[in-house]
Amino acid sequence: xxxxxESGGGLxxxxxxxxxxxxxxxxxxxxxxMGWFRQAPGKEREFVGAVIRSHSTYYRxxxxxRFTISRDNAKNTVYLQxxxxxxxxxxxxxxxxxxxxxxxxxxGEYDYWGQGTQVTVSS
Numbered sequence: 001x002x003x004x005x006e007s008g009g010g011l012x013x014x015x016x017x018x019x020x021x022x023x024x025x026x027x028x029x030x031x032x033x034m035g036w037f038r039q040a041p042g043k044e045r046e047f048v049g050a051v052i053r054s055h056s057t058y059y060r061x062x063x064x065x066r067f068t069i070s071r072d073n074a075k076n077t078v079y080l081q082x083x084x085x086x087x088x089x090x091x092x093x094x095x096x097x098x099x100x101x102x103x104x105x106x107x108g109e110y111d112y113w114g115q116g117t118q119v120t121v122s123s
Contacts, residue, residue, distance in 0.1 A: 006093065019080065085119075092116040
């Protein structure tokens with residue numbers, strides 16, 4: 001069993017930055033693919049990015065060049081650095097953990113989810 005706890009959300013002005021953290025319990029954190037998803041009101045949950053065991057990363061097109069995912073296996077933590085934020089980035093952000101993923105962008109392949117943290121980008 002893995003428990004995930006996100007933190008770092010909040011209200012930020014357009015163009016500013018925010019860093020989300022996701023702390024995981026358990027001893028096998030390094031074996032998990034860690035994903036970030038977001039869900040805006042009235043919309044489906046969508047893939048933001050993921051980092052696999054090898055530290056390779058994947059992103060949705062709309063955040064490439066602005067968002068960066070990293071992981072610290074010694075701290076059992078994955079980060080989402082968000083720069084140049086836009087109002088359309090407003091959503092609840094979730095981290096997720098899974099193993100042996102065929103498609104890291106598909107929510108159904110993840111086994112564990114955090115409770116989410118709200119990010120609001122507004123002037």
